[in-house]
Structure formats: structure tokens, C-alpha cells
Amino acid sequence: MRVPLILGLVAALSACSSLGTGEYGYSAYGLVRVERVRVGDGQMTVVAPRNYNRHRRLLFSDVSDVEDWTLNGPILDGISFVSGMKNNRELIRQRRSADQQVPRFRSDMTPPEITAMLESLYRVKGGAVQLNTLSLKPRPFLGANGFQWDYEHLDTDELWRKGRAVGAVIDGKLYLILMDAARAHYYDAQVPDFESIVASAQRNG
Numbered sequence: 001m002r003v004p005l006i007l008g009l010v011a012a013l014s015a016c017s018s019l020g021t022g023e024y025g026y027s028a029y030g031l032v033r034v035e036r037v038r039v040g041d042g043q044m045t046v047v048a049p050r051n052y053n054r055h056r057r058l059l060f061s062d063v064s065d066v067e068d069w070t071l072n073g074p075i076l077d078g079i080s081f082v083s084g085m086k087n088n089r090e091l092i093r094q095r096r097s098a099d100q101q102v103p104r105f106r107s108d109m110t111p112p113e114i115t116a117m118l119e120s121l122y123r124v125k126g127g128a129v130q131l132n133t134l135s136l137k138p139r140p141f142l143g144a145n146g147f148q149w150d151y152e153h154l155d156t157d158e159l160w161r162k163g164r165a166v167g168a169v170i171d172g173k174l175y176l177i178l179m180d181a182a183r184a185h186y187y188d189a190q191v192p193d194f195e196s197i198v199a200s201a202q203r204n205g
Contacts (some may be wrong), residue, residue, distance in 0.1 A: 036202075039081040042083065044204065077180070081176070115151075150162075150163070162180075
């Protein structure tokens with residue numbers, strides 16, 4: 001999303017493919033192999049069907065329970081994980097003095113309110129000039145009653161992107177996996193990986 005990852009993920013932000021870091025911070029990438037790995041702050045684990053590139057946190061300003069991956073580069077595709085975000089936490093670091101603020105997560109949020117929070121993130125931080133909800137429907141996730149949100153958005157770089165988020169609020173915490181990719185070719189190519197990762201997701205503790 002358009003301002004979250006500085007330096008290494010600056011492109012990701014302008015491409016709206018990632019959540020997580022804010023308006024200050026430095027990032028790098030590390031290899032994710034085909035094995036069960038912890039994501040975010042470790043409250044969720046997943047298995048990728050192939051090697052991915054993980055945004056590796058280097059400064060304290062990152063949001064600990066949000067993690068970003070990419071396969072072909074953040075401009076083209078990205079998968080983000082939210083691993084048990086607690087009440088009143090934010091998806092992205094933001095300055096309190098900023099005129100526009102992305103709402104914080106609340107443990108009593110409904111699926112439409114969670115998707116509205118994500119849409120605000122795309123518009124406020126991602127530079128989306130148009131965002132369309134394609135569908136919002138119930139979907140089991142991590143053994144709970146969750147939701148699936150499908151959407152598409154046009155950014156200031158004049159590239160259409162498409163995404164899918166699958167999530168659930170469990171014990172007052174938000175667990176979510178989100179995929180965002182260029183609508184032409186890359187979205188359809190990454191859907192099988194995304195669905196495999198969602199199916200593999202497990203909670204810790």
C-alpha cells in the first residue's frame with residue numbers, strides 16, 4: 001500500500017500490495033522456504049507452496065503482528081498476514097498529526113467494518129483513486145466463522161489491481177490473510193498459492 005514500506009517496499013506501497021510498516025522505517029527481504037513458518041508475531045503459522053520473499057523487519061517502527069510477502073516483487077503481487085491483532089491496534093504506523101487516519105481495529109468489528117478499515121488503508125495510504133467491492137461473503141477460517149472479501153482498485157500509477165482477503169475475529173483478535181496483485185495475469189496466477197496458504201493456516205497457542 002502506497003506509503004507503508006520504505007526503501008525495500010516503497011514499490012509495494014505504491015503498488016498497494018502490502019500492509020504493515022508506516023511512514024518511517026527500513027526494510028529488507030528474506031527467503032521463505034516451503035515449510036511451516038510463523039508469520040507476524042508468531043500467533044499464526046502457514047506453509048507456502050513455493051519459495052517466497054518475506055519483508056524482514058529491521059526497525060521497531062514496524063507493526064509486529066503484520067507481515068508481508070511477495071513472489072515477483074511488490075509492484076506486481078503481495079500477500080499480507082495479520083496474526084492475532086488485538087483491540088485498538090493499527091494495521092500501519094501513522095503519524096497522529098496526519099489529517100487522514102486509517103481506523104484502528106476494534107474487537108467488536110463486523111466483516112463489513114473490517115473491510116471498510118482495509119478500504120480506508122488503500123485510499124489513505126495506498127493512493128487508490130477507485131476501489132470496488134466485488135463480493136463479501138461468509139467463509140470459515142482457522143476453525144471460526146470468518147469472511148472473504150474480493151475487491152479491485154485503480155491506483156495513481158493507472159494500474160488496476162485485484163485482491164482477496166480471508167479473515168476472522170477469534171477471541172477478540174483479528175486473523176487475516178490478504179492477497180493483492182496486478183489484475184492482468186498476476187492475480188489469477190497467484191490465486192492458487194493464496195488458497196493453498198489459507199488452507200494451511202493454523203493458530204498457535
